[in-house]
Amino acid sequence: MSWVFLRRLALTGFVVICTFAARVADAAPASSQLCDRVTPLDASQQDRVLRFAAVLQEALSQTGSDTVLISRSGLDLSRFRIRYSHAAIAWKGAGGTWLARQLYYACDEGHPRLYDQGLAGFVxxxxxxALGYVSVVTLPPDAALALRNTVLDAPRALHLLAARYSANAYPFSLRYQNCNQWVMESLAVAWGKLPDGDDLRERAQQWLRDAPxxxxxxxxxSHALVFASNFVPLLHLDDHPVDDIYALKLxxxxxxTVEAFAREQQRAGTERIELCHDGGQVVVHRGWEPVPAGCRPAASDRIVLLD
Structure with missing residues (x-):
């Protein structure tokens, strides 16, 4: 089994569960192709993505909330029946500008970092x-305020940041962390009203276990993907229970899972908005039922033409 095959396998698997924000953070070249966009956007594609971001900005402004959960699609993970790869926490700042705080892996540094990004950069x-999806979950006012206070509390946010990154991190281990797990632990701190401290991650995970x-x-x-973890950076199995590894179910x-947990914990006040574009139009869909593959609108969906 060649290294090229293993690397390609990983790139189409768990290594891309968190699409790295670093690759679009600035124009500086990254040290690994894991952080680079394979094909740069041309002017027409950039224009469409920016217009998609503008529709997203409008949709967020109409929610009446100032803090939401937000997720985006990444590489094609349909083989795992996964549409969304990367979750973040977005809030409305001064002047109505929305920012998304997220964990990303800084390839040049070799460590995970927290990064704030505008909506355009996020999408x-x-x-x-040619085909992109964004999901937004709004929360009840009290839950949203608690989450906002947590994510903007720099010491607590950083205490929740693990020293080591794994794209397929096990949710109940302190060894690694992925971007979505940082969001989950932030929810635990916010809704569990957990005080700051060096053991904050441990207490957050315990709160999540108890939630449950x-x-x-x-x-x-595929055993090949399990085998690949021995060779591919950012893909690890040493934090997962042995029974899960043998069963090939991680x-x-x-x-x-972030959205499902929020819906369960705050069931009386959560709402979901899904936006997608197919290069020619944006579909704005409300509700927990996902938009069909290919960004096909339902009769009740709002459509914004990009052409």
Whole structure:
């Protein structure tokens, strides 16, 4: 089995569960192709993505909320039946500008970092310029305020940041962390009213266990991917229970598990908006039922033409 095959396998698997914000943060070249967009956006594609971001900005402004959960699609993970790869926490700042705080892996530094990004940069992290999805979950006012206070509290936010990154991090281990797990632990601190401290991650994970947080296992479906973890950076198995590894079903925090947990914990006040574009139009869909593959609108959906 060649290194090229293993690397390609990983790139189409768990290594892209968190699409790295670093690759669109600025124009500086990254040290690894794991952080680079394979094909740069041309002027027409950039224009469409920016117009998509403008529709997203409008939709967020109409929610009446100032703090939401937000997720975007990344590379094609349909083999795992996964649409969304990267979750963040977005809030409305001064002048109505929205920012998304997220964990990303800084390839040049070799460490995970927290990064604040505008909506345009956030949606440019979608790998396919011709088809992209964004999901937004609004929260009850008290839950949203608690989350806002947590994510903007720099010491607590940083205490929740692990020293080591793994794209397929196990949710109940302190060894690694992925972007979606940082969001989950932020929810635990916010809604569990957990005070700051060096053991904050440990207490957050315990709160999630007790909640309970039970992410659905992802069917890896291939021993080759398990074997690849021995060779591919950012893909690890030494934090997962042995039984899960043998069963080829890994429990990982994903945007879908973040949203499901929020819906369960705040069931009386959560709402979901899904936006997608197919290069020619934007579909704005409200409700927990996902937009069909290919960004096909329902009769009740709002459509904004990009052409």
């Amino acid at each position: 440019m992290g979608i790998d396919d310029p 947080y039970r992410p659905e296992p992802v069917d890896v479906g 429990r990982v925090s994903l945007p879908s």
